Amino acid sequence: MLSQHDNELITKTGPGTPMGEYLRRYWVPALLSRELPEPDCPPVRLKIMCEELVAFRDTNGDVGIVDNYCPHRRASLFFGRNEECGIRCVYHGWKFDINGDCVDMPSEPAESNFKDKVKIKAYPAEDWGGFIWVYMGPAELKPELPEVGYALVPEHHRLVSRRLQENNYVQGIEGGIDSSHISFLHFGLPPVRRDDPNNKTLSNRDGAPHFIVKTTDYGFVYGANREAGDDKYYWRLTPFMLPFFTIIPGGDGNPDERTYSGHGWVPADDENCWMFTYSWNASRPLREGEGHSASHLELEPRTMRSVVNKDNDYGIDREMQRTQTFTGIKDISVQDASIQESMGPICDRTREHLGTTDAPIIAMRRMYLKACRDLMEGVEPDVPRSGSTFRVRSVAEVLDKSVTFDETTERVPVAV
Amino acid sequence: MLSQHDNELITKTGPGTPMGEYLRRYWVPALLSRELPEPDCPPVRLKIMCEELVAFRDTNGDVGIVDNYCPHRRASLFFGRNEECGIRCVYHGWKFDINGDCVDMPSEPAESNFKDKVKIKAYPAEDWGGFIWVYMGPAELKPELPEVGYALVPEHHRLVSRRLQENNYVQGIEGGIDSSHISFLHFGLPPVRRDDPNNKTLSNRDGAPHFIVKTTDYGFVYGANREAGDDKYYWRLTPFMLPFFTIIPGGDGNPDERTYSGHGWVPADDENCWMFTYSWNASRPLREGEGHSASHLELEPRTMRSVVNKDNDYGIDREMQRTQTFTGIKDISVQDASIQESMGPICDRTREHLGTTDAPIIAMRRMYLKACRDLMEGVEPDVPRSGSTFRVRSVAEVLDKSVTFDETTERVPVAV
């Protein structure tokens, strides 16, 4: 349970809010690289942490992310022309490069130096791992790009996507670091009982895993162990990578050859977020249809919501729910969206009742609240500056019960 | 005319508002019995007096009406599974019975007693007269179910329905206790004149009826008499049954054999209400197509608005309005909706000009305001506790002018 004050602290991310300032100290995904497919292609509009922006790829292939509003008379640069190394407002022809400098002002007399005095807000942007990343914080605090697994593999080894979710970003994160819900929301029938002998799926078998959280330099890793029979535990270790990324445990075989997937939840505004999804395999290209189901969803073209969404009750099929799956909702990613959106635009955490399986959620909130309080007191919060900090993966292994959590993280290391 | 303060008092019904607290001292219709057709059928979502709720019929056939939000992490129970005597949240499997007790918490260790500490808000609900009724007030003040006519007849003797109306509930009531408007809104052309010899319809013949209001134990009854020729009055006696029900006068023949209809207006939130409609005949089953026109309207499946609504100007046909009917709008119930919604979400009663025909409206508001003021002063308002109080019907009779209002109510009793 959070106080209303703390709930607002972690959920509000507009300019000047403590949480917004904290998140702006990280590189965050803004859009997919393929949404700006080539130099001088059409610009794309964006909303990140309540800021309206326009992204464009210039003639050199570099990406600019600038204010949506032309500083002259506030026309939208989304309608602008992406021309020779700059975006030109169609209202009076003012043109800006990716650094925000005004490089042409044809509506003013040639002898005027007004052009040199006008800048547009522009944020550093980088193509990295299939995403366009943006850094919206103080220039002097800009960290290295995170060396996430999917950025370190060839392009055909990864699959990336994004979609809009109609809820505050924290609800997305709280679903992502909640190993417990996979035993319910994502599983088939019959209802989950620890002692059901017909239950073959490891994560289905024990709905009440034990949780252990361990703070790391990239955020934290938490382990959830479930009874797996024969004096063994089924361990799932999930890294929470600041500011809001996860890697889902799964797969079997050699950990170096598995396909991993994960999500990041980027605030659009306080009541909507972008779920970015990445899947990758370090050892081979991904196969057709492989990768997280979220990356295979059909989206509405303008909103980028799933076509199966709250307006159609996520396509819930009550007969299927009664007889085949726990939810009657087809896609894992839509199951997540249905539940996270069902809490309302901003979950009222003053009325929740957290249990033992919510330990990672509590850990995440404490990290966020500490960073917020630091910023409010003028203390610079601790932010990983080195990209190599983020060279991590998840773990899903069956191990003897005698293996401790610490030993687990050593035997099958999360950090790689 | 009301002050802005009093207008807000009677129109706001959220938890903690005086009017909301007063209405919560009555059983109110929540949905139709047939919307929960059988044990363990899919749950239905509800909004009543600004509270978001979920209704389900359990394995025993009993109905539970509980908070929409699971107390664990606030996922919506609408997506829940209606299982063996309880509704189970699909996020982590917490299950609640119709009393709000948590009867299973599979995400917590078996030895945990957390389950016993968690409850969900649950309201008493009863199947009665074709409606599911809910009582949302203090347990110790719960009255008997009202012995309304349609609840005392076999199922085939009644017809019930509900639809959404996009205005505050008081506008609905004020249309329901306004005998005067039937001479205009619901009638055909030519325009209504008291002295028109071609005017055959009794209620059409005299657009300026005289009103008399008499307080009763169930609320009040008002009589409206119109000139009926031959030294007679056409009397219409309408009961206003607390907190917001009416029975429309009509029909002829033996009062015990007439088909009666009426409405109740249940606040959804402060700008929308549910109009519940009931028709019944104590002496025989209803015939095909019989009963109030509101129960035969085609509704939009998700919103439960009429498909003929404000977005299409209620299908107004100006040529029909010019030559055939007063409004050019086809259905009586849509005529009511058009006018009540046209006042805006909450009618600005500081700018109205009430006339003599608005006497019942004034009586209703006084009752409401008195109850609100009682509650604000810590005085428990007078609420009928006995179900038999509501054994009433309406009256429509032509009587000699010499018969007084009091005699009228004796000769053709409203109370039955």
Added chain:
Amino acid sequence: MLSQHDNELITKTGPGTPMGEYLRRYWVPALLSRELPEPDCPPVRLKIMCEELVAFRDTNGDVGIVDNYCPHRRASLFFGRNEECGIRCVYHGWKFDINGDCVDMPSEPAESNFKDKVKIKAYPAEDWGGFIWVYMGPAELKPELPEVGYALVPEHHRLVSRRLQENNYVQGIEGGIDSSHISFLHFGLPPVRRDDPNNKTLSNRDGAPHFIVKTTDYGFVYGANREAGDDKYYWRLTPFMLPFFTIIPGGDGNPDERTYSGHGWVPADDENCWMFTYSWNASRPLREGEGHSASHLELEPRTMRSVVNKDNDYGIDREMQRTQTFTGIKDISVQDASIQESMGPICDRTREHLGTTDAPIIAMRRMYLKACRDLMEGVEPDVPRSGSTFRVRSVAEVLDKSVTFDETTERVPVAV
């Protein structure tokens, strides 16, 4: 740049706001005459300066513009019956004439004099130049109707229209008195350069015209001169006629025989406006397809927005934008709408950077702010009372550079 305070002053026009009171001292277009095609035709609903109104043409052909809400119980008169010299509410039959007097009250007893005490808000309205004009200010300050060119010609010499634009009215005006943008927003490729020898269009040839503003009795006229080669200037003189009208310079040949067009922007509410468009030729009837493109747009029937609007990104064609026109948007009027709406519902003028070509905009704002401040201090602002003040037109001429602005206005007079 404006302060937030001044931006609100000029953009808010509801009853009681300084700018709203100032605008209410002028006749403003309310709808097209053809929208009330004949006596006793269906009423039309309107929203002007945040006031909800209903317009009807009575049996004599006179137009009434009255409050949307019947003073009895606040039903909308839009659903009313337009009967023998009055509009009758369908709820209880109260009837009002164009002066706002209640002329029938059939729901009250015949002997009642309540009718004489009830009035509805009614504004003077006039058919003039193809528009219905309304005067919403103090009766004693009502000026003459403006003798605008299109009102002084036979009906077939003019073309009028209106459409909704989803932004504050000031953004419309600021586009209308901005001669500079036509060199960009409305022109073809290649990009505009002053020195491009292939550039044949006069207004395209010089993107940085010089501006001169001259205050007049009707508002102001501004001249914009562009290099036209051979020691000549291309002059465009645009009158700004209070409170919010313009005439676009254009055409060639004898100024008395040109077809002129212009716009006025009437606030609907603070975030939407009605763009009224007029085209006329004093010397001959307009030809098929002639007149401003805004008058040939297809509109959505209920909203009266262009069917090409923000919901479909104004039909922008990025390939056309890359190779053919500056915007990739087809219609001049839609180009204007796209840019004006893209600034948001109310442009944030605290963040703009005005240049030399924005001189007329600055002049307009100063006039508005002075009028607002006068009203706030109890000083009656200067408003032209004589209709003949508005007998003006625009000028588009190529003249020797030796001709001064003042000489220009004498040689090709704006006032006619």
